[in-house]
Amino acid sequence: MEQLFEFMVHGFDQFFKYTAFPHFTIGHLIMISVALAFIYLAIAKDYEPLLLVPIGFGILIGNIPFLEGANLQIGIYEPGSVMSYLYFGVLKGIYPPLIFLGIGAMTDFSTLLSNPKLLLLGAAAQLGIFGAYMIALVLGYLPEQAAAIGIIGGADGPTAIFLASKLAPELVGAIAVSAYSYMALVPVIQPPIMKLLTTDKERLIRMKPPRSVSRLEKVLFPIVGLILTTLITPSAMPLLGMLFFGNILKESGVTKRLADTAKGSLIDIVTILIGLTVGASTQATTFLTAKSVGIFALGAVSFMVATFGGVMFAKFMNLFLKEGNKINPLIGNAGVSAVPDSARVSQVVGLQYDKTNHLLMHAMAPNVAGVIGSAVAAGILLSFFMG
Amino acid sequence: MFLGLLQQQAAIDSSNAVIKRNSDLFLKLDPFGIGMTVIGYVVVFVALLLLYLLFFNLTKVLQINVKRLLRREGKVIEVKEDISISGEVNAAIAMALHLYYSEMHDKEDTVLTINQTSRTYSPWSSKIYGLRQHPR
Known part of the structure; x- marks a missing residue:
């Protein structure tokens, strides 16, 4: 009888060891709270739900504690687990180019082609990347880590994951979560900076309506764009190649089925996988470090610097533009490539000062230019460190 | 397959070494x-x-x-x-x-036409609504 009792106690003890309870730490609680906050923001506030729901749920999955080191093959960092296989696409930079394919198939470059000078705003806003790089170096991050962190300023989740997976795989989770979180918070971060940097007169500038763009121009853009940008930064080929390939599928007009798949089912599948695994990679035991917290702070700074760069460059361009051709600097913020959130911010802020001045169409131009700009910047950083 | 894995690992190691080398160089020359x-x-x-x-x-x-x-x-x-x-x-x-x-x-093209409809019943053509019913 006593033996049976001992056996039962032992069995219960063993069972208890394998439950989540004895492994719970304050870190897990913090991360679960973060997950709940993400899910709340996505569902209740409609902040980037397609990203925040998978990431938030992924954080929940990744932060249910378990007996680590027992070869249960559960956790994302345990070789052989299902999650580790799915995470492979993040670590090896497979998912980001596939997302870029979908983005290319979704993106209409017409507004950019109708007013190509707005491409320069997409370049100017990349100041956030290099600004954050410098600050990260000062804070003691290694140069390759600083580069991976800096790319958060491009406001482009796939690009950030792509670069981080190559240069600092140990920081992929923190960088991805930071990038996507701040992308969702663009409507909060950008408006104060935009208002601070512009005058009332500038905010009321009306821009010429975009002209219609011929099919030939639209078909030529992905071809010429690919050749030009990848000749300068071949290391950005996986991203730019897929972006422009997706775009030609859309614009050629003869591959509608492929374009539909790229911008529909394919991007949805990859978004689910990338969101879930990036979320799950924030396992408290490996994620909650001073470095991760620093990355979050730097992410916010990089977005601010990027907004500053875009708005100020629009003002700078206005010095050389004739009356009637001037740019409303409120679209400068859209140079960060959070498509279409930052363009929407331009529209909302513009309407606050003139209810009839719709800036959305104009802001989409620097917005899509920002996608190209951040991919080029990622290519430059890659070639510097891997070349 | 084993050889392929080894080659892959070797490529990863070599690219890590390149990153490390460049990183050191950056720290030294462009801190x-x-x-x-x-x-x-x-x-x-x-x-x-x-x-x-x-x-x-x-x-x-x-x-x-x-x-x-x-x-x-x-x-x-x-x-x-x-x-x-x-x-x-x-x-x-x-x-x-x-x-x-x-x-x-x-x-409109200003030509009015009256087409017969195939509908057999309509309140507009109903005698019930159109005629008074006299009490008998």
Whole structure:
């Protein structure tokens, strides 16, 4: 009888060891709270739900504690687990180019082609990347880590994951979560900076309506764009190649089925996988470090610097533009490539000062230019460190 | 397969070594990242500036081509003006065509016709509603 009792106690003890309870730490609680906050923001506030729901749920999955080191093959960092296989696409930079394919198939470059000078705003806003790089170096991050962190300023989740997976795989989770979180918070971060940097007169500038763009121009853009940008930064080929390939599928007009798949089912599948695994990679035991917290702070700074760069460059361009051709600097913020959130911010802020001045169409131009700009910047950083 | 895995691992190790070497070099030569910032920012600008210049001029070339074609067909006499159409004008034309083809026009053709309908019952033709019922 006593033996049976001992056996039962032992069995219960063993069972208890394998439950989540004895492994719970304050870190897990913090991360679960973060997950709940993400899910709340996505569902209740409609902040980037397609990203925040998978990431938030992924954080929940990744932060249910378990007996680590027992070869249960559960956790994302345990070789052989299902999650580790799915995470492979993040670590090896497979998912980001596939997302870029979908983005290319979704993106209409017409507004950019109708007013190509707005491409320069997409370049100017990349100041956030290099600004954050410098600050990260000062804070003691290694140069390759600083580069991976800096790319958060491009406001482009796939690009950030792509670069981080190559240069600092140990920081992929923190960088991805930071990038996507701040992308969702663009409507909060950008408006104060935009208002601070512009005058009332500038905010009321009306821009010429975009002209219609011929099919030939639209078909030529992905071809010429690919050749030009990848000749300068071949290391950005996986991203730019897929972006422009997706775009030609859309614009050629003869591959509608492929374009539909790229911008529909394919991007949805990859978004689910990338969101879930990036979320799950924030396992408290490996994620909650001073470095991760620093990355979050730097992410916010990089977005601010990027907004500053875009708005100020629009003002700078206005010095050389004739009356009637001037740019409303409120679209400068859209140079960060959070498509279409930052363009929407331009529209909302513009309407606050003139209810009839719709800036959305104009802001989409620097917005899509920002996608190209951040991919080029990622290519430059890659070639510097891997070349 | 095993050989393939080994080769893959060797490639990863070698790229890690390259990153480490370059990282050390950056720490030594450009500890504050100023050089990288200047070069990187300039290269991004150059890439997008080239795209801008190309498409800015391409538009002009295409316009000249269209004007030449129109002139050859004798459709354009004055060729100095800008022939590009704004998106708003395009939208208006598209809407007008859509309304025309889907016959959602706001002007009727002023020909009234009375067509017999196949419907057997309608409150409008019902005797119950149309006639008084006399008490008997």
